[in-house]
Amino acid sequence: MSALRFDGTTIRLEDIPIPHPAPGEALVRVALAGVCSTDIEITKGYMGFTGTLGHEFVGIVVECDSRRDIEGRRVVGEINAGCGLCKWCARGLGRHCPNRTVLGILGRDGAFAEYLTLPAANLHLVPDNVPDRSAVFVEPLAAALEILEQLPVKRGCEALLIGAGRLGQLIARALDREGCVIDVLSRSEEKINRMEGLPRRAWIGRPPPPASYSLVVEASGSPEGWTAAVNAVEPRGYIVLKSTFTDGFVFNPAPLVINEVTLIGSRCGPFPRALDVLSAGLNPQSLIDAEYPLSEGVIALEEACRPGVIKVLIYLDSDRAPSVHPISS
Ligand SMILES: [Zn+2]
Numbered sequence: 001m002s003a004l005r006f007d008g009t010t011i012r013l014e015d016i017p018i019p020h021p022a023p024g025e026a027l028v029r030v031a032l033a034g035v036c037s038t039d040i041e042i043t044k045g046y047m048g049f050t051g052t053l054g055h056e057f058v059g060i061v062v063e064c065d066s067r068r069d070i071e072g073r074r075v076v077g078e079i080n081a082g083c084g085l086c087k088w089c090a091r092g093l094g095r096h097c098p099n100r101t102v103l104g105i106l107g108r109d110g111a112f113a114e115y116l117t118l119p120a121a122n123l124h125l126v127p128d129n130v131p132d133r134s135a136v137f138v139e140p141l142a143a144a145l146e147i148l149e150q151l152p153v154k155r156g157c158e159a160l161l162i163g164a165g166r167l168g169q170l171i172a173r174a175l176d177r178e179g180c181v182i183d184v185l186s187r188s189e190e191k192i193n194r195m196e197g198l199p200r201r202a203w204i205g206r207p208p209p210p211a212s213y214s215l216v217v218e219a220s221g222s223p224e225g226w227t228a229a230v231n232a233v234e235p236r237g238y239i240v241l242k243s244t245f246t247d248g249f250v251f252n253p254a255p256l257v258i259n260e261v262t263l264i265g266s267r268c269g270p271f272p273r274a275l276d277v278l279s280a281g282l283n284p285q286s287l288i289d290a291e292y293p294l295s296e297g298v299i300a301l302e303e304a305c306r307p308g309v310i311k312v313l314i315y316l317d318s319d320r321a322p323s324v325h326p327i328s329s
């Protein structure tokens with residue numbers, strides 16, 4: 001089968017054997033995959049990953065010995081596969097298992113391939129009313145919804161979102177559905193416009209007044225976003241941190257201590273809730289900028305790096321005609 005792989009220096013399409021599912025795992029034929037900022041970071045050395053890239057996908061279960069009932073069904077998959085034996089796995093927190101593998105990120109080949117394997121327990125059936133082009137957003141949408149799992153957000157809560165990129169777009173939509181009033185700080189007016197009128201107020205390249213929000217969500221990926229978050233949060237407020245800041249930055253805890261700010265790290269989230277939100281009518285498809293066949297996967301990753309681009313998809317069905325033409329031709 002074809003797979004888009006990274007060897008530590010180069011991304012290239014390779015022909016590799018179809019993987020064999022381990023006991024308890026399913027073999028999934030990928031239909032559509034999404035390019036995420038994490039994929040791009042990996043190709044710059046993040047996580048030291050080598051192998052098949054990609055972790056956002058929707059596909060069809062081809063084979064699953066432990067759950068014959070899902071064979072032939074359309075699924076999305078949680079990306080962390082825990083060992084099933086440790087105390088974290090016992091608590092249902094396999095995504096924090098120290099021995100986990102992560103699809104296309106850590107020790108497990110990913111979704112930019114014709115087939116992938118994942119534990120059957122990681123798979124979730126996609127409701128019929130959610131098309132592939134929406135279902136492919138489940139993983140990042142779940143990450144956005146994780147904020148609401150970690151922190152009770154009241155209706156009418158005024159939140160500042162820092163960053164209007166791939167994840168920020170979904171966070172804005174998720175918080176809006178919960179009745180939050182969203183303001184956005186971003187350098188890009190173009191990206192804020194992709195939020196379809198959502199932000200009550202847009203701070204474009206200019207930070208809001210200090211201590212003005214009880215909730216600040218930092219999803220800019222840049223250390224400047226962190227500085228802006230610390231300045232914008234009210235005393236006794238909350239900062240939810242989504243960026244992993246691969247470049248590192250200077251951390252000064254003093255303002256957090258003085259202002260008694262609660263800092264919450266936030267990563268992967270609940271797939272069932274994300275599927276419910278999509279099934280209930282959230283449509284993220286306006287975020288799709290381009291779709292490429294896997295054979296043009298290298299170009300797809302380049303496209304995803306272009307300024308202003310939110311979502312690039314890679315499709316695996318060779319007979320599928322893209323509905324969105326690449327921006328560059
Ligand atoms: Zn992702």
Ligand SMILES: [Zn+2]
Pocket residue numbers: 082083084085086087088089094097098099100
């Ligand atoms: Zn474990």
